[in-house]
Amino acid sequence: MKKKSVRFETEVIHAGYDSSLHQGSLVPPLYQTSTFTFTTAELGEKRFAGLEDGYIYSRLGNPTVKILEERVAALEKGEVALAFSSGMAAVSAVLFTLTKTGDHILCSQGVYGCTFGFLQLLKEKYEISHDFSRMDSVETLEKEILPNTACIYIETPINPTMKLVDLQMVAKVAKEKGIPVVVDNTFCSPYLQNPISLGCDIVIHSATKYIGGHGDVIAGLVVGNKEFINRVARTTQKDIGGIISPFDAWLLLRGLKTLPVRMDRHSENANQLFQFLKKHPKVDSIYYPGDPDHEDYQIMKKQMKQPGGLLSFSIKGTKKTAQRLMNQLKLIKVAVSLGDTETLIQHPATMTHAVVPEEERRNMGFDDTLLRLSVGLEAWEDLKDDLEQALEKI
Numbered sequence: 001m002k003k004k005s006v007r008f009e010t011e012v013i014h015a016g017y018d019s020s021l022h023q024g025s026l027v028p029p030l031y032q033t034s035t036f037t038f039t040t041a042e043l044g045e046k047r048f049a050g051l052e053d054g055y056i057y058s059r060l061g062n063p064t065v066k067i068l069e070e071r072v073a074a075l076e077k078g079e080v081a082l083a084f085s086s087g088m089a090a091v092s093a094v095l096f097t098l099t100k101t102g103d104h105i106l107c108s109q110g111v112y113g114c115t116f117g118f119l120q121l122l123k124e125k126y127e128i129s130h131d132f133s134r135m136d137s138v139e140t141l142e143k144e145i146l147p148n149t150a151c152i153y154i155e156t157p158i159n160p161t162m163k164l165v166d167l168q169m170v171a172k173v174a175k176e177k178g179i180p181v182v183v184d185n186t187f188c189s190p191y192l193q194n195p196i197s198l199g200c201d202i203v204i205h206s207a208t209k210y211i212g213g214h215g216d217v218i219a220g221l222v223v224g225n226k227e228f229i230n231r232v233a234r235t236t237q238k239d240i241g242g243i244i245s246p247f248d249a250w251l252l253l254r255g256l257k258t259l260p261v262r263m264d265r266h267s268e269n270a271n272q273l274f275q276f277l278k279k280h281p282k283v284d285s286i287y288y289p290g291d292p293d294h295e296d297y298q299i300m301k302k303q304m305k306q307p308g309g310l311l312s313f314s315i316k317g318t319k320k321t322a323q324r325l326m327n328q329l330k331l332i333k334v335a336v337s338l339g340d341t342e343t344l345i346q347h348p349a350t351m352t353h354a355v356v357p358e359e360e361r362r363n364m365g366f367d368d369t370l371l372r373l374s375v376g377l378e379a380w381e382d383l384k385d386d387l388e389q390a391l392e393k394i
């Protein structure tokens, strides 16, 4: 298909789709089918043998899903992408593909709770070990990479403490040692940060979040080079089967079109709430990459377009104080997930990170008084008023 533009705001609407190949349909059609018919038995034989391109069965590929994959690969500046039924299906497929028994994974200091759970499973069942690293200097990194390290796995910003990892620095060290770097880019979306352009190898998204953007889909995406994505598609994804449904891919294509507009507004709203919370006497500390006092502010300026729509803050008091605050909110919803139009608040210690042992949570840098806000698209003044009235009552 001819390339229409290289600008993100245009790619997000047009990449991967040529309406002339689909009866002129302006919007990509939904191929809601499980299988594809062959005009002859010989054609079926050729498709199975890989001698002719074409669709066979939707677990192996689907035209609506393909458009999504091509679009996201373009947005992440990678070669190809693969869509999954959830972010966790994407995370597990990538780690299964990259590791074998006896290997080691070096992880950023914090990861999403279920990714942490999956790392435990790899350790207990397959003897694939892992360590968490601050990844804050070349020296620490070089010391922590072991002879059997099969990959480096990073979340940045780190969930829920919003610490950042310098992706260019890690990619440089990893390249010298021939180790692939995987980045879970969920918190940024492809609009705010492109790890592949910074030298990393593989990008993962929970598309449930900003890519979908409307809280109505669970899905995942992986972007990488052709060789790696083929390996994931032919082995882990085909045989484990965590594929996305064509309808969910269609919803993601719809959500994606407004990604830049939404992300600008998420970031602006989060910045306004940060200004309010930072000065509030009942707030103990605030974790927001756009805070000039944030320890990683310079890394944010270097690798992110904007600070994004997430911030965490700890309340003076105890776990009960944090829970009381949540219970007083009227507009802001108590829910996990992020990147939706609605503003959501959650309590990581008892929700997303409940599976992480308390000591490990302390190592990650948070306790029971921490709350995470996913700032939505409402008028920020209304969100501020809601937080203000709830803070008054605790």
Ligand SMILES: Cc1ncc(COP(=O)(O)O)c(C=O)c1O
Residues within 6 Å of the ligand: 086, 087, 088, 089, 091, 112, 114, 155, 159, 184, 186, 187, 205, 206, 207, 208, 218, 219, 220, 337
């Ligand atoms: C950073 C991050 N990665 C991965 C996931 C898992 O995604 P999903 O819920 O789509 O499986 C989440 C979910 O919250 C997440 O926040």
